[in-house]
Amino acid sequence: MTLSNVRDLYQQVILEHYKKPRHKGKTTPVHRFQRGHNPSCGDTIELTVQLNDTGDRIEDVKFEGEGCAIAMASADLMADALRGKQVGEALSMVQRFQSMMKGEDEFPKEQRKLNVMAGVAQFPVRIKCANLTWHTLKAALESPNSSDTSVISNEEA
Numbered sequence: 001m002t003l004s005n006v007r008d009l010y011q012q013v014i015l016e017h018y019k020k021p022r023h024k025g026k027t028t029p030v031h032r033f034q035r036g037h038n039p040s041c042g043d044t045i046e047l048t049v050q051l052n053d054t055g056d057r058i059e060d061v062k063f064e065g066e067g068c069a070i071a072m073a074s075a076d077l078m079a080d081a082l083r084g085k086q087v088g089e090a091l092s093m094v095q096r097f098q099s100m101m102k103g104e105d106e107f108p109k110e111q112r113k114l115n116v117m118a119g120v121a122q123f124p125v126r127i128k129c130a131n132l133t134w135h136t137l138k139a140a141l142e143s144p145n146s147s148d149t150s151v152i153s154n155e156e157a
């Protein structure tokens with residue numbers, strides 16, 4: 001990786017979210033909880049999700065974890081984008097993000113902040129870092145049991 005590539009990759013926005021995350025911590029209450037791990041880089045993440053009364057809309061998402069700038073910035077950007085979204089909508093955002101990491105798609109205007117991650121698609125070793133939080137979110141939303149403490153790995157993804 002050349003120096004200019006690295007500069008492109010760690011864009012200003014990504015670094016800002018890494019250094020000053022706005023969605024770090026745990027939601028209260030916790031309706032969904034999921035741990036995720038990206039063995040190829042060593043990133044770990046713990047997502048907590050607060051849903052509305054009927055359980056079909058996301059009120060809040062927070063994360064804790066340790067990892068590289070890409071993994072942490074991706075989690076913060078995701079949490080930002082998910083507030084107030086229907087669960088179904090959030091799941092299609094997971095798909096869209098994964099397509100974006102293949103260079104096949106990007107987000108519409110209202111969610112264009114997420115497109116700062118698009119550059120990561122050029123760096124195969126970093127794609128799993130960016131995808132980790134979305135992969136973990138999907139598992140969190142699809143598991144009805146918030147006390148499930150299993151760790152999912154995105155190694156197969």
Ligand code: ZN
Nearest residue numbers: 041043068129
């Ligand atoms: Zn990473």
